[in-house]
Amino acid sequence: MRYRRGRARYTGWISRAPFVAWTETPGGKAAIAAAAGRFRLRWLADTRAQRRLWKQLAAMARQRAVVVSIQSEADAYPVRLQEFAYAEGLPRVGIELHRLVVVPRVLINGAAYGAIARRLHGVPAFASLEGGDALREFFVLAVISDLDAAVSGARPSPKRPVAAGKDWVSVGLNPRFVWRVPLLKDPPWDGHHYVLELTRDPITRALRKAVAAAIAQIESALPGLSRSERNEILRRAVHGAG
Structure with missing residues (x-):
């Protein structure tokens, strides 16, 4: 995933390193064990199964239907901001008739994850x-991680805003603030964007x-929020955006 000229572009290429790390997780080990059952030589089965899964994954990622589906959702990512x-409920202030809103990345990435998963389940190679x-x-x-990294890599700031739909721009990014304690398998998706409302005035x-x-x-104020207050902000935002 690359960010160029205000757009995140899915290239169809995925890095092998995250896949190798995944093979060491309980889910990855179980998937490899299941795939290894088709090989007769048990002492080579896991290695061959891992290689087979990687080849299938890499080939699937390049298929046109997959590329089109992911690119469509990548284009929708700024709109989700x-x-x-x-x-409702997100921290916000008014500045000269402009609204400045804190949008946690867990909200954007969670919505993008659901949308991409739904679209890809209709693609035979993925399913x-x-x-x-x-x-x-x-x-x-992995796609969400790359997409988030591509947009974050643009380093939005008040001097170099990044488009967030038609009427808003991202003018800042905090990549570290912890909004929730994720469950065991959930990615943390820490941090948030600061999005500024555009008006007719320059x-x-x-x-x-x-x-x-x-x-x-x-x-300076956000660290004072308790865990329950942070959870309530996320809950209200999900409900308010639904």
Whole structure:
């Protein structure tokens, strides 16, 4: 996944390193053990099964139907930022008739994960992966990780905003703030975007300075939220965006 000219582009290429790490997880080991059952030489079975699953996965990732499905959802990723900017309960302030909203990445990535998984389940090459649900889940999570990294790599700031739909821009990113304690298998997806509402008025130097000051103020206040308050913010946002 690459971010160029305001757009995340899915190339059809996936890194093998995350796959190798996945093979050491309980789900990965179970998938390899199941695939190894087709090989007669048990002492080579796991190695051959791992190689077989990787080849299937890499080939599937390049198929046109897969590329089209993922690219469509990658294009929708900035729009999800805009949609959640309107959600109820998220921290926000007003700056010269512009709204500045904190949008946790767990909300955006969670929505993107569900959308990509639903689309890919209709693609035969994905649905028939020999590694089963565990390998399919790994692939979707890997795509989300790459997509999130591509957008985050643009380093949005008040001086270099990143488009977030038609009416909003991301003007800041905190990659570390912990919004929730994930379950055992869930990715953390820590951090949040700061999204600024666009109006007919141009973004002036004075506005950029005011936005930077507001971001700094919010950053100093967020650590004071309790775990229950953070969970409630996420719950209300999901409900409000639904």
